[in-house]
Amino acid sequence: xxxxxxxxxxxxxxxxxxxxxxxxxxxxxxxxxxxxxxxxxxxxxxxxxxxxxxxxxxxxxxxxxxxxxxxxxxxxxxxxxxxxxxxxxxxxxxxxxxxxxxxxxxxxxxxxxxxxxxxxxxxxxxxxxxxxxxxxxxxxxxxxxxxxxxxxxxxxxxxxxxxxxxxxxxxxxxxxxxxxxxxxxxxxxxxxxxxxxxxxxxxxxxxxxxxxxxxxxxxxxxxxxxxxxxxxxxxxxxxxxxxxxxxxxxxxxxxxxxxx
Numbered sequence: 069x070x071x072x073x074x075x076x077x078x079x080x081x082x083x084x085x086x087x088x089x090x091x092x093x094x095x096x097x098x099x100x101x102x103x104x105x106x107x108x109x110x111x112x113x114x115x116x117x118x119x120x121x122x123x124x125x126x127x128x129x130x131x132x133x134x135x136x137x138x139x140x141x142x143x144x145x146x147x148x149x150x151x152x153x154x155x156x157x158x159x160x161x162x163x164x165x166x167x168x169x170x171x172x173x174x175x176x177x178x179x180x181x182x183x184x185x186x187x188x189x190x191x192x193x194x195x196x197x198x199x200x201x202x203x204x205x206x207x208x209x210x211x212x213x214x215x216x217x218x219x220x221x222x223x224x225x226x227x228x229x230x231x232x233x234x235x236x237x238x239x240x241x242x243x244x245x246x247x248x249x250x251x252x253x254x255x256x257x258x259x260x261x262x263x264x265x266x267x268x269x270x271x272x273x274x275x276x277x278x279x280x281x282x283x284x285x286x287x288x289x290x291x292x293x294x295x296x297x298x299x300x301x302x303x304x305x306x307x308x309x310x311x312x313x314x315x316x317x318x319x320x321x322x323x324x325x326x327x328x
């Protein structure tokens with residue numbers, strides 16, 4: 069399928085009634101067929117649903133859709149762009165670890181590192197990631213993550229993702245790219261070597277200024293499991309009605325990006 073077909077038909081949703089659009093599963097909990105079914109769902113032996121904070125059919129449809137657009141393993145939808153960013157930080161950083169970030173990154177994404185994660189022993193350096201030498205100079209023995217926003221907010225500085233990927237691999241760093249402004253229509257960071265891509269879907273992906281949301285897509289299962297685990301335990305899941313609105317909005321993504 070081409071990109072525009074994926075916007076509408078990616079991983080077609082199927083339910084018992086054959087719904088043409090994804091229904092809103094506005095429920096907090098789900099019934100089990102029996103005690104064994106419940107135990108299997110809880111352990112992960114079954115793909116069934118337990119509790120919307122963990123997973124929900126409407127939200128999963130959105131996660132799979134955006135993951136397909138980014139050509140990633142799978143997606144993790146969150147309640148806001150910042151909750152997507154914080155879930156990534158929490159999953160990948162710990163006491164004594166170091167992150168290198170785009171200096172002109174979205175303000176709160178920088179602020180939470182400087183004011184809050186620093187309290188727990190996380191080090192952060194903010195550099196002009198458009199300058200590859202600046203990235204290389206910032207790498208330390210305890211560096212764990214290279215976090216790039218390109219185009220950056222609000223300077224629109226452009227970072228070379230492919231070269232960043234080469235540097236990240238050389239130094240065993242996880243490359244995370246905020247792709248909010250480019251969207252997967254214009255740029256696919258995972259194809260350029262990124263390990264994780266995220267979006268504030270409040271912006272172009274939803275496109276109608278009627279929800280706040282975020283999403284994280286990973287290249288491999290191991291990072292997906294780490295970040296989903298963190299999102300679930302932090303309780304920053306998306307709401308099913310939010311997911312429904314984004315699924316509706318994303319259908320016109322390419323048209324809206326071109327017109328803008």
